[in-house]
Amino acid sequence: MASSTKEALGTALKKMLSVKPIDKITVKDLVEECGVNRQTFYYHFDDVYDLLEWVFEEDANRVLPDDIRYEEWREDVTMFFRYLADNRLFVLNIYNSNNRSYFLRYFKRRLHYCVHTFAVIVSDGMNIEWSDLEFVCEFYANCVVGIISQWLDNNMELPPEITVEKLMKVLDNSVENLLARFQKS
Numbered sequence: 001m002a003s004s005t006k007e008a009l010g011t012a013l014k015k016m017l018s019v020k021p022i023d024k025i026t027v028k029d030l031v032e033e034c035g036v037n038r039q040t041f042y043y044h045f046d047d048v049y050d051l052l053e054w055v056f057e058e059d060a061n062r063v064l065p066d067d068i069r070y071e072e073w074r075e076d077v078t079m080f081f082r083y084l085a086d087n088r089l090f091v092l093n094i095y096n097s098n099n100r101s102y103f104l105r106y107f108k109r110r111l112h113y114c115v116h117t118f119a120v121i122v123s124d125g126m127n128i129e130w131s132d133l134e135f136v137c138e139f140y141a142n143c144v145v146g147i148i149s150q151w152l153d154n155n156m157e158l159p160p161e162i163t164v165e166k167l168m169k170v171l172d173n174s175v176e177n178l179l180a181r182f183q184k185s
Helices: 001-015 027-034 040-046 046-064 070-086 088-095 099-121 128-154 158-172 173-182
Strands: none
Touching: 001 027, 001 040, 001 046, 001 088, 027 040, 027 046, 040 046, 040 088, 046 070, 046 099, 046 173, 070 099, 070 128, 088 099, 099 128, 099 173, 128 158, 128 173, 158 173
C-alpha cells in the first residue's frame, strides 16, 4: 500500500507539473488529487520537493542508464535527451520555476556519475591522477548540463535528435583525448 500511495502522489505531481510550475503546487493540491490526507503525505515525504526528488529517482532508475557503457554511449546519452523530450511539460515547469537549480543539480549529479563510469573505462591503463579524472568528469557533466539548459531556455525548440547529433560530434573520442592529455609519463 505504501508504494502505491507514493506512486499515486508521484503521478499527481507529474500531472500537476504538466500545467503549472512546482512553485505553485501545494501539499493540499496533491492530497486532494490523490484522495489521501496530509498525514499520509507527510508519512512518505517531507515536502513537495522531497516528492519531486523521489519522482526524479524513480523515473531515472526506470528510464535512464545507471552508467555509460563504452559500446553504447551514444544510445545512453540519447536516452537523457529522450527522457527530457518525452516529459517536456513536466521538465519545463520545473526548469522555469524558482527551483531551477534543484533540477540542474540533480541532472548534473546523474550525468557526472555516468561520465565517471565511462571515464574509468577509457582511462584503464593510463597513468592519470584521480583528481585529473574527476576534473574531466566535472568538465563534461557541466558541458552537458549547459547544453541541456540552453535547449530548455529555448523551450526545447530544436528536435532532440539535432541536439544529440551535434553533441555526439563533439563528444566522439573527446573524453579519451582529454584524458590522454592528463596522462603522466
